Amino acid sequence: MNNVxxxxxxxxxxxxxxDPEDDSVMNRLMDEDDDFPWQELGxxxxxxxxxxxxxxxxxxxxxxxxxxxxxxxxxxEERRALEMPEPEPEIEPQPEIDAEPEVEPVxxxxxxxxxxxxxxxxxxxEVRPEDIPEEINLTDSTELKEPPEQIIExxxxxxxxNTDPDIKIDDIIPEIKSSTKKGISFKDYGMxxxxxxxxxxxxxxxxxxxxxKTVDEKKVEELKPDRVSRGPTQRLSRKEFENRxxxxxxxxxxxxxxxxxxxxxxRDKLGMITSIVLFIITLLVLAFMYFKFSEEIQQNKxxxxxxxxxxxxxxxxxxxxxxxxxx
Amino acid sequence: xEDYKSFTDSQLMQKVSEYDSKSLEELYDRYSPILYTxxxxxxxxxxxAEEVLTDIFVIVWEKSRKIDLPINNVxxxxxxxxxxxxxxxxxxxxxxxxxxxxxDDYENxxxxxxxxxxxxxxxxxxxxxxxxxxxxxxxxxTDAQQYVLYLAYYEGKTENEIAKKLxxxxxxxxxxxxxxxxxxxxxxITGA
Numbered sequence: 001m002n003n004v005x006x007x008x009x010x011x012x013x014x015x016x017x018x019d020p021e022d023d024s025v026m027n028r029l030m031d032e033d034d035d036f037p038w039q040e041l042g043x044x045x046x047x048x049x050x051x052x053x054x055x056x057x058x059x060x061x062x063x064x065x066x067x068x069x070x071x072x073x074x075x076x077e078e079r080r081a082l083e084m085p086e087p088e089p090e091i092e093p094q095p096e097i098d099a100e101p102e103v104e105p106v107x108x109x110x111x112x113x114x115x116x117x118x119x120x121x122x123x124x125x126e127v128r129p130e131d132i133p134e135e136i137n138l139t140d141s142t143e144l145k146e147p148p149e150q151i152i153e154x155x156x157x158x159x160x161x162n163t164d165p166d167i168k169i170d171d172i173i174p175e176i177k178s179s180t181k182k183g184i185s186f187k188d189y190g191m192x193x194x195x196x197x198x199x200x201x202x203x204x205x206x207x208x209x210x211x212x213k214t215v216d217e218k219k220v221e222e223l224k225p226d227r228v229s230r231g232p233t234q235r236l237s238r239k240e241f242e243n244r245x246x247x248x249x250x251x252x253x254x255x256x257x258x259x260x261x262x263x264x265x266x267r268d269k270l271g272m273i274t275s276i277v278l279f280i281i282t283l284l285v286l287a288f289m290y291f292k293f294s295e296e297i298q299q300n301k302x303x304x305x306x307x308x309x310x311x312x313x314x315x316x317x318x319x320x321x322x323x324x325x326x327x
Numbered sequence: 328x329e330d331y332k333s334f335t336d337s338q339l340m341q342k343v344s345e346y347d348s349k350s351l352e353e354l355y356d357r358y359s360p361i362l363y364t365x366x367x368x369x370x371x372x373x374x375x376a377e378e379v380l381t382d383i384f385v386i387v388w389e390k391s392r393k394i395d396l397p398i399n400n401v402x403x404x405x406x407x408x409x410x411x412x413x414x415x416x417x418x419x420x421x422x423x424x425x426x427x428x429x430x431d432d433y434e435n436x437x438x439x440x441x442x443x444x445x446x447x448x449x450x451x452x453x454x455x456x457x458x459x460x461x462x463x464x465x466x467x468x469t470d471a472q473q474y475v476l477y478l479a480y481y482e483g484k485t486e487n488e489i490a491k492k493l494x495x496x497x498x499x500x501x502x503x504x505x506x507x508x509x510x511x512x513x514x515x516i517t518g519a
Contacts, residue, residue, distance in 0.1 A: 011508040012486060012501065016410065017479035019487045030441070042446030047512050049403040050461040051480055052365040052410075053454055060363040064377045065355060068384045072348065075389065 003035050010037060014044035336401035336450040344391045344398075354401075355384055357451055362409040369413035369481055375420070379413050386412070390439065399448045407440035414483030457515070464514035472507035479504060 006029045012018045013026050030036055331339065331353040339357075342350035362383060367376035386408065390396065397404040415438055419426055427433055465473065478484045478492065486504065490497040 008501075008505070011505045012479075015476070015479045015504060015508065016407070016414070016483075017485050017489070017504065019485045022486075027441075038443045038445040042443030043512065044508055045407065045440075045442055046400070046403050046447060046449050047508065047515065048480065049406040049449070050454060050457065050515075051465075051476075052361055052368075052406055053458045054462055054465065055361075055364045055368055057360045058364045058367065059360050060377055060380055064359070064363075064380055065352075067377075067381045068355060069352075071381060071385050072351070072388055075385065 003033070003037065005029065006033065006036055007040070010041050011044055014041060014048050016048075337398050337448070340396050340398050340401045343387065344396045346391065348388075351384065351388055354387070358405055361451070362405060365406065365409050366413040369410065369483065370417050370420075375416060376413075379409070379416050383409050383412055386434070386438070394435075394439065397442055400442060400446050400450075402449045402451050402454050403446065404440050404442055407442070408438065410480070411438045411440065417483055460518060461515060463518075464511050467514045468507055468510055472503060472510070475500065475503045476507050476511075 006026065009018060009022055009026045009029075012022070018026060329349075331349055334342070334350070334353065336354070336357070339350045339354045343354065359380060363376060363380050366379045366383075367373065370376050370379060383405070387396075387405075415429070419429070468476075475489060475493075478489050479486075484492065486500045487497055490500045493500070
C-alpha cells in the first residue's frame with residue numbers, strides 16, 4: 001500500500017512540486033518504509049537534473065566569485081572567533097598589573113628551590129662564607145619570605161652603591177656567573193644585576209669609581225622601570241633586557257680597544273700633514289737660498305768683471321790696488 | 328602541488344568535506360555557469376541570481392561540516408540545491424503571505440536536497456554528454472506535458488498551484504506530471 005502511494009508521488013517529489021501535505025507523506029515514507037523505491041527515486045532525480053543542461057549557459061561576473069571568497073573568509077573568522085576561549089579575568093588593565101601582589105609570589109615559590117640548590121652547591125665547593133656579607137647573601141633563599149618586588153627594592157641599593165668595603169663582589173661574581181650558566185636567571189627573581197655580556201665584564205674591570213657611576217645611572221634609568229613598574233607579562237624578555245643593558249654600556253663607557261684605532265688614525269693623519277708641511281717649507285727655503293746665492297754670485301761676477309776692466313785701464317785707485325795687492 | 332582541475336567532482340566534494348577551500352574554488356569554476364544559468368532562469372534577475380549563487384557555495388561550505396555531502400552524485404545534488412534555493416528566494420520575493428522564517432532547520436528541510444540512497448553516479452561531464460539525447464527525449468513530449476514540467480521546475484509551482492493556474496483538476500495535473508516524467512525517462516533510455 002505504502003509502496004503504491006510512494007510510486008504515485010515519486011515523480012512529483014523528484015520534480016519538487018509536491019504540495020506540502022503530500023511532501024510530508026513522502027518524507028515519512030522515506031524515513032519509515034523499508035520497501036521505499038529508492039532506486040526509482042534516484043533515477044527520476046537524475047532525470048530532472050538534466051533539465052538545466054538545455055539552457056544557454058551564461059557565466060556569472062568575476063565579482064560573484066570574489067563575493068563567495070569574501071563570505072567564506074568572514075565565516076571562517078566568525079568560526080575561529082567562536083572557537084577561541086574567552087579571555088581570562090586575570091589579564092586586566094595596567095593598574096592591576098602594576099599592583100601584581102598575587103602573581104609574584106607564585107614565581108617565587110616556583111623558582112626558589114632552583115636558586116637554593118644551585119647556590120648551595122657553589123657554596124660547598126668554592127665560595128667562602130666569610131667573603132659573603134650578611135646583606136648580600138641572597139643565596140640563602142630559605143629566608144626569603146617577602147614578595148620579590150620588595151626584595152628588589154631592598155637589594156638593588158646594595159648592589160649599586162657597594163658602600164661596604166668588605167664586600168668583595170668580584171669574588172662572588174664568578175660563582176654566580178657559573179650558576180647562571182646552569183640555567184638560573186637571577187634577573188627574573190629580583191636578584192642583583194649580574195653582568196653576563198663581554199661589555200659588562202669589561203665594565204666590571206673598570207676602576208671602582210667609574211663603575212659606580214655607570215651602575216648608578218643604570219639603576220635610575222633602566223632597572224627600576226623594568227623590574228618594578230611593569231607586571232610579569234609586560235617585562236622584557238631576558239635577551240631583550242640584556243641587549244638594552246649592553247647598548248647602554250656601550251654608549252656610556254666605550255671600551256679602550258674601541259677608541260685606540262681612532263686615535264692612531266688621527267695621529268697618522270696629523271703626522272702625514274706635518275710631514276707635507278715640513279717638506280713644502282724645506283722646498284721653499286731651498287728655493288729661497290738658491291735664488292739668494294745665485295744673485296750674490298752674479299753680483300760678485302759683475303764686480304770681478306768691473307774690476308778686471310779697471311785693471312785693464314790701469315785706473316785703479318791706490319787704496320784698491322793696495323787691497324788687491326796689485327803692484 | 329595538487330592539480331585540482333584533474334580531480335573528479337567526487338574527489339573535489341570529498342576534499343570540500345575536509346575543508347579544502349581550493350576544492351570549493353574548483354567546484355565553483357566548474358559549476359557556476361550552469362548553476363547561475365539555472366538560478367537566473369528561475370529568479371529572472373541578474374543581481375538576485377548572483378546573490379543566490381553566492382549563497383549556494385556558502386551553504387556547500389557550511390554544510391560540509393554538518394552533513395554528509397553526496398560524494399558520488401555531486402551534479403544532481405548541486406543542481407537540486409540551486410533550484411530549491413532559487414525557488415525559495417523567488418517565493419519570498421513574490422509572496423504576499425508570510426512565509427516560514429529562513430533558518431537552519433528550514434534550510435535543512437526544504438532547501439538541502441535529499442537524494443535517494445541508491446542514486447546512480449552523475450557528474451557535470453556525464454550530464455552534458457547526454458544533453459542532445461535528453462533534448463530529443465523532451466521534445467517528444469506533448470506541449471502540455473512540457474508546459475507542466477516547466478511550471479513545476481522553473482516556476483516552482485506545486486501541483487495544486489498548477490491546477491489552479493491551468494484551471495484543471497488536481498488529479499489531472501498529478502497524472503500529467505507522472506506521465507511526463509515516465510515518458511521522458513522512457514524516451515531517454517530508448518533513444519526515441
